[in-house]
Amino acid sequence: MNNPKLLSLNSTTSLISRFTRGFIQALIRINKQRPVTSSSPREMYIRHRRIKSAADKSMALAVRSRRNWSRAVLARFRKKRRRHVLVRRITTCAMKKRGLENKKSGHKEASHGQANELRRLVPGGEAMDLCSLLEETAHYLKCLNTQVQVMRCVADSYSTI
Amino acid sequence: MDMEVIAGTGPRSTTKMPEPDQTGLNDSLQFNEEIHHLMTAPNENASSFTALLELPPTQAMELLHHSPDLVKPALNEELLVPPNSASVERATRFSAFAPESSPVPEDSGANLDKVKSEPAETESNPNSSSLQPLLSDPTVEIRSQRPAKRKEREKKVKGSTRKSKSAAKESCEDGEKLPYVHVRARRGQATDSHSLAERARREKINARMKLLQQLVPGCNKISGTALVLDEIINHVQSLQRQVEFLSMRLAAVNPRIDFNLDSLLAAESGSLMDSNFPSMVMPQMWPEVQVNGNRQQYQQEWHFDAVHQPVWGGEEDGHNFITPENSLLSYDSSANSASLHSNHQLKMEL
Numbered sequence: 001m002n003n004p005k006l007l008s009l010n011s012t013t014s015l016i017s018r019f020t021r022g023f024i025q026a027l028i029r030i031n032k033q034r035p036v037t038s039s040s041p042r043e044m045y046i047r048h049r050r051i052k053s054a055a056d057k058s059m060a061l062a063v064r065s066r067r068n069w070s071r072a073v074l075a076r077f078r079k080k081r082r083r084h085v086l087v088r089r090i091t092t093c094a095m096k097k098r099g100l101e102n103k104k105s106g107h108k109e110a111s112h113g114q115a116n117e118l119r120r121l122v123p124g125g126e127a128m129d130l131c132s133l134l135e136e137t138a139h140y141l142k143c144l145n146t147q148v149q150v151m152r153c154v155a156d157s158y159s160t161i
Numbered sequence: 162m163d164m165e166v167i168a169g170t171g172p173r174s175t176t177k178m179p180e181p182d183q184t185g186l187n188d189s190l191q192f193n194e195e196i197h198h199l200m201t202a203p204n205e206n207a208s209s210f211t212a213l214l215e216l217p218p219t220q221a222m223e224l225l226h227h228s229p230d231l232v233k234p235a236l237n238e239e240l241l242v243p244p245n246s247a248s249v250e251r252a253t254r255f256s257a258f259a260p261e262s263s264p265v266p267e268d269s270g271a272n273l274d275k276v277k278s279e280p281a282e283t284e285s286n287p288n289s290s291s292l293q294p295l296l297s298d299p300t301v302e303i304r305s306q307r308p309a310k311r312k313e314r315e316k317k318v319k320g321s322t323r324k325s326k327s328a329a330k331e332s333c334e335d336g337e338k339l340p341y342v343h344v345r346a347r348r349g350q351a352t353d354s355h356s357l358a359e360r361a362r363r364e365k366i367n368a369r370m371k372l373l374q375q376l377v378p379g380c381n382k383i384s385g386t387a388l389v390l391d392e393i394i395n396h397v398q399s400l401q402r403q404v405e406f407l408s409m410r411l412a413a414v415n416p417r418i419d420f421n422l423d424s425l426l427a428a429e430s431g432s433l434m435d436s437n438f439p440s441m442v443m444p445q446m447w448p449e450v451q452v453n454g455n456r457q458q459y460q461q462e463w464h465f466d467a468v469h470q471p472v473w474g475g476e477e478d479g480h481n482f483i484t485p486e487n488s489l490l491s492y493d494s495s496a497n498s499a500s501l502h503s504n505h506q507l508k509m510e511l
Contacts, residue, residue, distance in 0.1 A: 027411070047412035055408055114390040121397045131362070134369035137393060141376050144400040151407040158414040 015062055015143065020150050022058030027154070030054065053077070059147050068132070069140050072124020 030050050034043075060073035118133060119125035122140050125133055350360070374380040374389055377396045383389050 044409075044412050048409045051411050052405060052408035055404060114387065114394060117394055118390065118397070121394060121401070131365050131369060134366065134373060137397065138369070138373050138376055141373070141393075141397060141400070144397070144404070148400055148403045148407065151404065151411065155407055155410045155414065158411065 016146055016150065018062035019059050019143075019146060022061055023055055023150065024154070026054035026058055027051065055147060055151060059143055063139075063143060067136060067139050068128060069123045069125065069136050076123065 030047065034047065056073055057077055060070040060077075063070035065071045065074070115130050115133060118137060119128070122133065122137050125136060128136065350356075370386060370389060373393055374383075377389075377393050380389055380392045380396075383392060
């Protein structure tokens with residue numbers, strides 16, 4: 001993940017290539033750290049978690065900080081390391097505030113309920129209004145698509161060879 | 162002073178390019194003179210906000226169309242004088258009045274703005290622009306013609322539509338950054354500031370929803386915000402679950418091959434996406450020459466879809482709906498599907 005090429009070319013290389021590179025590098029690192037010796041469920045679970053976080057992290061890194069959700073994902077990873085709880089506090093305050101605003105406006109109650117669900121799904125979506133939330137969702141969807149396709153490719157290549 | 166202003170605004174209105182020396186003019190303008198000028202010479206000053214209303218629709222459209230082309234001059238710094246309540250009142254009255262060219266702003270708004278910028282936002286701008294110091298040179302009011310930053314504008318618009326007094330200050334501060342797009346209230350719709358702002362917000366949300374509908378396969382046929390949102394939520398959840406399952410699958414597989422990262426990175430620089438996947442997928446036992454030789458073949462077989470899973474089929478359909486404005490968003494997905502086709506081709510040959 002410290003490849004200088006990766007750092008310099010941000011906009012010229014596409015999202016896919018940035019993500020793929022980061023993801024494969026992470027995979028190699030994971031394989032080196034813990035060579036798959038036993039297939040115990042616990043081992044498998046640990047690897048599963050690591051691979052999943054590697055995927056999410058490399059996707060967020062490929063997007064850098066251009067988007068709210070990528071910033072939230074990266075912050076989540078950093079916070080995991082340092083074990084802070086600040087983010088949760090901030091988001092609950094934002095949610096309360098939005099709850100008050102919703103009651104005031106009184107419009108589109110149904111969509112607010114779904115909007116809250118969307119906020120839970122999209123990382124970092126709690127502290128955003130509906131407009132930016134929809135924009136974030138669009139970009140997040142696109143990146144998720146990319147992620148799924150790349151991972152499927154990698155998994156297929158692993159299984160066929 | 163008045164003559165200066167009129168003469169100065171004359172050529173400006175024809176060229177529609179505000180000049181940088183307006184700051185000097187504005188400094189010397191008195192507030193009363195400004196109002197007087199506004200009241201006496203609305204016709205000559207074709208570029209003023211009030212004159213816009215009297216223009217024939219075509220001319221107004223032309224003016225509006227010019228907005229993206231104009232470079233935003235650093236004129237808003239001069240808008241530091243607080244507006245007079247009388248002028249503000251007049252301006253609001255003008256902004257509310259729009260009988261004749263009601264279809265015009267909608268068309269021009271649609272033409273002006275891309276999917277992501279909202280036409281309706283411009284509607285709320287008459288209020289804000291009217292609240293803007295009218296004392297400054299009338300041509301400055303054309304801020305209609307400059308492309309705007311959406312979020313700042315929206316914030317500013319909301320502030321100005323709510324309270325006239327504080328709005329003036331806000332608008333003065335933000336004035337440097339904020340050009341306006343001219344809008345007027347549509348026919349038969351409420352024109353008070355709150356509903357204008359709300360309408361702007363609603364249209365913004367609707368534009369984004371349309372974009373999302375294009376991204377999510379099968380969402381185009383559904384009408385209604387709630388159902389579309391449900392679809393979107395389901396889709397996001399399914400994608401997240403797929404990521405989870407795929408990572409489990411990857412964890413279960415025992416990797417026996419080391420990826421040749423150097424070759425992958427070398428192939429990456431400046432080349433198409435399809436070149437990456439073959440080099441990534443193939444293990445080191447395959448000679449590099451074979452990869453290069455097959456690359457050309459893969460490029461031609463992008464459309465071949467022997468192994469066409471339903472998910473990708475859905476995504477394929479979604480690509481057709483993506484408008485040019487979403488090219489930035491869709492570029493990666495289309496490139497991805499193309500590379501996937503080549504990947505399948507590779508597998509078939511294995």
